Amino acid sequence: MTVAEPYLTFLTDFGDTAPATCRGVIWSILPNARVNDLTHGTRAFGVREAAFLLWSSLPYQPVGVHLAVVDPGVGTARRGIAIEVARGDRLVGPDNGLLLPAADRLGGIVAAHVLENRALWRASVSHTFHGRDIFAPVAAHLAGGTAIAETGSAIDPRELVTLEFPEPVTRGGALETSVLFVDSFGNARVAGVPDDLASLRGTLTPGDRFRLDVNGTATELPWESTFGAVEPGSPLIYEDADYDGLAIGVNLGSAADRFGLDLDTAVRIEPA
Amino acid sequence: MADGERPIISFLTDFGTDGAVATCKGVMLSICRDAQIIDVAHSIRKYAIRDGAFLLRFALPYIPVGTHVGIVDPGVGTTRRPIGIRTARGDVLIGPDNGLFPSVADALGGAVEARELTNRALWLPETTSTFHGRDIFAPVAAHLAAGDAQFEAVGAPLPLDELVRINEPEAIARPGEIVTAVTYVDSFGNVRLAGGREDLVAAFGDPADGMPLDVAIEGPEGRERTRYAATFGAVGIGESLVYIDSLGNLAMADNQGNLADRLGLRHDRVLRISRA
Numbered sequence: 001m002t003v004a005e006p007y008l009t010f011l012t013d014f015g016d017t018a019p020a021t022c023r024g025v026i027w028s029i030l031p032n033a034r035v036n037d038l039t040h041g042t043r044a045f046g047v048r049e050a051a052f053l054l055w056s057s058l059p060y061q062p063v064g065v066h067l068a069v070v071d072p073g074v075g076t077a078r079r080g081i082a083i084e085v086a087r088g089d090r091l092v093g094p095d096n097g098l099l100l101p102a103a104d105r106l107g108g109i110v111a112a113h114v115l116e117n118r119a120l121w122r123a124s125v126s127h128t129f130h131g132r133d134i135f136a137p138v139a140a141h142l143a144g145g146t147a148i149a150e151t152g153s154a155i156d157p158r159e160l161v162t163l164e165f166p167e168p169v170t171r172g173g174a175l176e177t178s179v180l181f182v183d184s185f186g187n188a189r190v191a192g193v194p195d196d197l198a199s200l201r202g203t204l205t206p207g208d209r210f211r212l213d214v215n216g217t218a219t220e221l222p223w224e225s226t227f228g229a230v231e232p233g234s235p236l237i238y239e240d241a242d243y244d245g246l247a248i249g250v251n252l253g254s255a256a257d258r259f260g261l262d263l264d265t266a267v268r269i270e271p272a
Numbered sequence: 273m274a275d276g277e278r279p280i281i282s283f284l285t286d287f288g289t290d291g292a293v294a295t296c297k298g299v300m301l302s303i304c305r306d307a308q309i310i311d312v313a314h315s316i317r318k319y320a321i322r323d324g325a326f327l328l329r330f331a332l333p334y335i336p337v338g339t340h341v342g343i344v345d346p347g348v349g350t351t352r353r354p355i356g357i358r359t360a361r362g363d364v365l366i367g368p369d370n371g372l373f374p375s376v377a378d379a380l381g382g383a384v385e386a387r388e389l390t391n392r393a394l395w396l397p398e399t400t401s402t403f404h405g406r407d408i409f410a411p412v413a414a415h416l417a418a419g420d421a422q423f424e425a426v427g428a429p430l431p432l433d434e435l436v437r438i439n440e441p442e443a444i445a446r447p448g449e450i451v452t453a454v455t456y457v458d459s460f461g462n463v464r465l466a467g468g469r470e471d472l473v474a475a476f477g478d479p480a481d482g483m484p485l486d487v488a489i490e491g492p493e494g495r496e497r498t499r500y501a502a503t504f505g506a507v508g509i510g511e512s513l514v515y516i517d518s519l520g521n522l523a524m525a526d527n528q529g530n531l532a533d534r535l536g537l538r539h540d541r542v543l544r545i546s547r548a
Contacts, residue, residue, distance in 0.1 A: 004305040009294065036301065038294040053291040053434055060406060061298035062305065184288030225403040226349025241403030252319050252346055 006030055006143035007064030009057075011038040011050060012131060014069070018220065022067075022136040027121065029140035038068075045072040047098050048163055049263060050191070052181045054102035056242035058089070067139040068093040068104070075127035080115035080134050081160065082142065082151045088146055092139040094130070097163030109157040116152030123176035152264065166264070168192035173200060174213075174270035177246070179261050186254025188261040192246045194239050197223065201271045210237060212248065215260045220272045227251040235259075279304060279417035280338030284312035284324055284333070285405060287343070292403070296341075296410040299396065303414035310335055312342075319346040321372050322438055322539065326464070328376040330519060339417045341409050342367040342376070347400030354389040354408050355435070356416075356426045364423055366413045368404070369430075371438030383432050384522040390427030430540055441540060443467025443522065445474040450545045452522060454537050461478070461530030463537050465522040472500070472514075472522060477548060481506060484548035485514055489522070497548060504528070514545065 008026065012019055019040045026033050038057055042050045050070040058066055071078075079095040086107025091099040095114075103109050104201040115134055118125075120141045125133040138151055168177035168191045175196050181189045199206035208223045212235070221235040230236045232252040240247035248255045248267070255261055281300055287293050293314050300307055310330045316323045324344035332340055345352075345368040353369040360381030365373045366389070377383035389395075394415045415421040432442035441453035443466040450471050456464040471478050474477060483500040501513040506528040512531055517523040524543075525531050532538070 007301070009298070011291075034301070035298050036294055039289050039291045040288045057291050057295040057298065060295045060302070062302045165401075184290045184291070228347045228350035228352075238402060239400070241406065261526035 002199060005032045005034045006140055007034050007036070007062050008034045009038050009064065009066045010040075011042070011054060011066075011068040012040045012070065013042045013044045013046060013050065014040050014131065016040065016089050018129070018131065022069075022131050025132055025136040026140040026143075028069075029137055030144045033140060033143055042070060043163060043263070046263070047072070047096055048165065049181050051098050051101050051163055054099065055105055058102045063088045065089070065139050065143040066091045066099075067135055068098055069131040069135050070094075070098055071096065071130065072132050078161075080130060080138075081155075082113045082115060082138060082148050083157075083160075084111040084148050085111055086110055090139075090142045092135050092142065094135075095161050097161050100160060100162055101165075109160075110244040111148055112155050112157045112160060113148055114155055117150055120146065120151060120168050135269050149250050150195055166191050168196055170196060170199060174268050175200060177267050177269070179192075179263055179265045179267065180245075182256045182261060182263065185249070186256035186258075186261075187240075187249040188255050188259075188265075188267075189242065189245060189247045189254070190267050194246065197237070197246070197269065211270050211272045212237070212259070213268040214265060217259070221248075278308040279419070280310065280336045281307045281413055281417050282310040282312050282335050282338060282340045283314075284328055284331075284341070285343040286316050286318050286320065286324065287313050287314050287405070289314060290427070296405050299406055299410040299416050300414040300417075303420075304418035307414065307417050310530070316344065320344060321346075321370055322440070322505055323436070323456060324372050325375050328372070329379045330375060333379055333502070337362045339364045339366060339413045340376075341405075341413045342372050343405045343409055344368075344372055345370065345404065347441065347481050348404050352436075353430070354404060354412075355430060356387050356389060356423060357435070358361070358385040358423050360384055364416055365463060366409050366411075366416075369436050372433055372438045374437050375440070383435070385423070386430040386432050386435055386533065387423065388427045388430050391421075391425055394421055394426060441466040443471045445471035448475060448547055450475045452543050452545065454541045454543070455521070457532045457537065457539070461532040461534075462465050462491065462517075462523060462525035463532050465524060465543065467522040468520045469516050469522075472516065475545070476500075486546050486548040487514070488544040488546070489535060490542040492536075492543070496535060499548075 081095045083091040122133040166178045177191045179188045212219045224236045230251045235250045321344045356371040357365040394412045396407045443452040452465040479500045487496040498512040507513045509528045
């Protein structure tokens with residue numbers, strides 16, 4: 001069969017239309033590119049949520065070029081970067097921490113370059129749409145075979161901007177954590193791993209009861225392996241499929257709506 | 273598949289557009305890099321198995337023979353079985369055994385063979401309890417599409433009469449009246465009803481454009497004066513019509529309006545349509 005086409009993934013907070021313009025730029029440079037849109041519906045300016053999505057999705061993608069633009073600093077002094085990781089992927093986007101968690105999960109950074117080579121950009125560059133004018137064309141050129149060193153000068157990966165993610169704390173017999181991401185079902189990922197809960201009670205077995213404190217309300221709920229283990233409308237804590245971490249859900253319902261969970265909502269979990 | 277043709281994988285979920293769909297596609301393309309993936313829908317109501325079945329029946333007959341992944345799966349990780357169904361047309365349907373597929377298979381010539389997905393060699397090496405789309409359904413479908421596994425390899429045979437089925441409401445037509453119920457509400461607010469053209473003919477004879485009809489809505493009560501018309505633009509803007517949709521279903525809509533919202537119509541609401 002045919003040789004596989006160059007593969008790109010694409011994530012933004014742009015909504016509907018602007019991504020199509022960027023795909024047009026990509027296909028103008030590389031007509032046989034395959035573009036898998038990860039999402040364009042992340043919360044506007046939500047760099048940490050988008051970083052979480054890249055982190056959770058890129059390990060399941062073919063090796064390729066991953067273009068991600070959640071860029072509240074567009075047009076300012078923030079740098080554009082291209083990163084090569086140990087698995088062989090290249091990641092392109094703003095230097096605001098967006099790309100780094102995923103880069104770590106793909107084996108770590110092998111090379112990082114600042115986007116400086118205007119020959120790889122659109123001829124005319126705006127101040128407010130670098131997705132179209134810089135990142136998309138650079139990603140297309142990389143997918144088409146341009147060496148990453150041609151994108152600009154190499155920089156020490158330690159100089160890249162990093163994001164601060166909340167760290168869970170075990171204190172007073174409880175896990176104190178906060179929400180990292182809410183998915184479209186209303187399931188909420190919180191910082192922490194099942195071992196954190198196990199450490200509170202020695203073991204962790206489906207059916208174990210916990211007390212969830214959020215927004216001043218306490219609710220008792222079980223640790224279970226999946227939604228259907230509890231009655232419709234009942235809450236549960238489970239190990240999330242995306243990151244082996246903790247998540248709060250409601251069977252056939254929305255935990256976000258039920259408990260008022262959103263990004264950074266503080267959550268306290270202790271054995272009941 | 274002819275040489276040089278891309279294997280078709282169609283894909284329907286209730287996952288929304290926050291990344292889970294793209295993760296599944298990444299898994300498919302990692303296994304079957306040439307696949308042509310057709311997104312049927314990912315924004316259907318959460319957990320609405322019947323809506324998923326409706327949309328698959330609506331779309332798949334027009335999609336080339338291929339591997340069709342359908343995931344509306346409120347029972348993920350429970351004892352509900354992951355299954356594959358081979359159809360008379362040559363398609364394979366991959367997803368949960370919760371009633372999503374039997375009516376879809378019927379629309380593709382009928383189910384020929386069903387199997388439970390038990391062959392872990394075709395799954396991702398690590399599976400979770402809450403994301404079988406990524407861990408089981410996407411990789412099995414991609415292996416079938418790539419041709420590196422035959423349908424017989426997905427797992428143990430499952431008698432067709434053991435598949436979970438969902439009862440859909442049926443229309444009752446008698447001279448002068450049809451009793452029907454809402455089966456699907458689309459994004460325009462157009463309402464699909466149980467029954468089809470034959471029920472309309474049985475009740476009212478060959479319907480003439482503009483034939484006045486009276487629709488009584490049960491519990492909570494409602495009433496709508498309307499008329500039969502072939503298409504939306506045959507009535508005034510904001511006016512309602514009873515029509516036969518592009519699949520032959522009995523249906524009701526407002527021209528350039530949202531009838532479901534206006535009348536508060538949802539699944540299974542019973543309607544009595546009579547001549548006005």
